[in-house]
Amino acid sequence: MLLAPSSNRVYAGDAARLNAAEITLLAGALGIEASVEPVTVAGVDYLAVAGDDDRLDRVVSEASGAFALFGARDGLLSPTPLERRRLYTDDVVTIQKYQGKTNEQFTHLLLNVTAALSKRPAQLLDGTLHVLDPMCGRGTTLNTCLLRGLDITGIEVDKGDFEQYQAFITTWLRTHRLKHEIDATQIRRSGRTYGRALELETAPSKEDWKAGRTQQVTYLSMDTTKLPDVMRRASVDVVVTDLPYGVQHGSHGSNGERLARSPLRLLDRALPGWHDALRTGGTIGLAYNRHVAGPEAMAEALEAHGFTVVHGHGVDGPTQGHVAADAFRHRVDASIDRDIVVARKG
Ligand SMILES: C[S@@+](CC[C@H](N)C(=O)[O-])C[C@H]1O[C@@H](n2cnc3c(N)ncnc32)[C@H](O)[C@@H]1O
Known part of the structure; x- marks a missing residue:
């Protein structure tokens, strides 16, 4: 998940951590197994979200800082529509x-x-x-x-x-x-x-x-x-x-x-x-x-x-x-x- 830019720089500094906790909590509440961790790809901050459940894209799309989603395979990112x-x-x-x-x-x-x-x-x-x-x-x-x-x-x-x-x-x-x-x-x-x-x-x-x-x-x-x-x-x-x-x-x-x-x-x-x-x-x-x-x-x-x-x-x-x-x-x-x-x- 690519994080949305924020006009507020202080908030932007905490956005990865806050969104990771938010997705963990949302997924947990809906009974979905997921692991979430902040990663940097080519100098840009993303959240790496792993899990098998079909509903996971839907949950990640609703996260407060979701800007774009990508499927990740063999080091390549392919755009995936947000489902929100x-x-x-x-x-x-x-x-x-x-x-x-x-x-x-x-x-x-x-x-x-x-x-x-x-x-x-x-x-x-x-x-x-x-x-x-x-x-x-x-x-x-x-x-x-x-x-x-x-x-x-x-x-x-x-x-x-x-x-x-x-x-x-x-x-x-x-x-x-x-x-x-x-x-x-x-x-x-x-x-x-x-x-x-x-x-x-x-x-x-x-x-x-x-x-x-x-x-x-x-x-x-x-x-x-x-x-x-x-x-x-x-x-x-x-x-x-x-x-x-x-x-x-x-x-x-x-x-x-x-x-x-x-x-x-x-x-x-x-x-x-x-x-x-x-x-x-x-x-x-x-x-x-x-x-x-x-x-x-x-x-x-x-x-x-x-x-x-x-x-x-x-x-x-x-x-x-x-x-x-x-x-x-x-x-x-x-x-x-x-x-x-x-x-x-x-
Ligand atoms: C932090 S601000 C909320 C800002 C809001 N979320 C926004 O983005 O515009 C808290 C609000 O509580 C209101 N407030 C304080 N006492 C209140 C009361 N007794 N009844 C209703 N609103 C009250 C204040 O006027 C203030 O607008």
């Missing part, structure tokens, strides 16, 4: 650039790892996964899911982010002449207004639209801790989010006050609602900054709210896929030492 579900053009995730945007490749990785560790890992590949990003910013996870043909709900308290997302996606849909319906409404429950909602339905072609093969994106502009008031219980398969780092982005309470640098207080208030929204057997994957909350504290917070940690502190080797507890730890910049914790409901 990408229903739209990837400019939907690359066009927007802003401070605090989560790296696009890392967003794919977090989704892959989290979904693979759920009780229904095959959903990641068949397009039936419903995802929730309860702190979605300007929508990197939303657009990643749309690109992959998955339904997604996002929540964000910053009203400016909601407006930026609405403007971006409206222009993008028009530019690509995609059939769609987009509605901006108020979120009202029991006579109370919680914020604004953007509901979008689109399809990659006119034929898909007519046949009802559509994708749905819902963006709720509200405080994530109020989620139980508005969201149906057990309605999503995975929850993924890149938590506030306590650096560029603060953790905001409902009235906009800045909370402590650590996201733990916010998590304590938000986790009951996120747990409710998840189906049994579903997983939650959180990206967090080790400088403001340690792996032990993250695991404790999740366990305190009824989750079982399946990747992270205290898990020697996940039951599915064998990667170290800190296999996805990487440096973003001097103030962000990012890691992932994944926990399961039931």
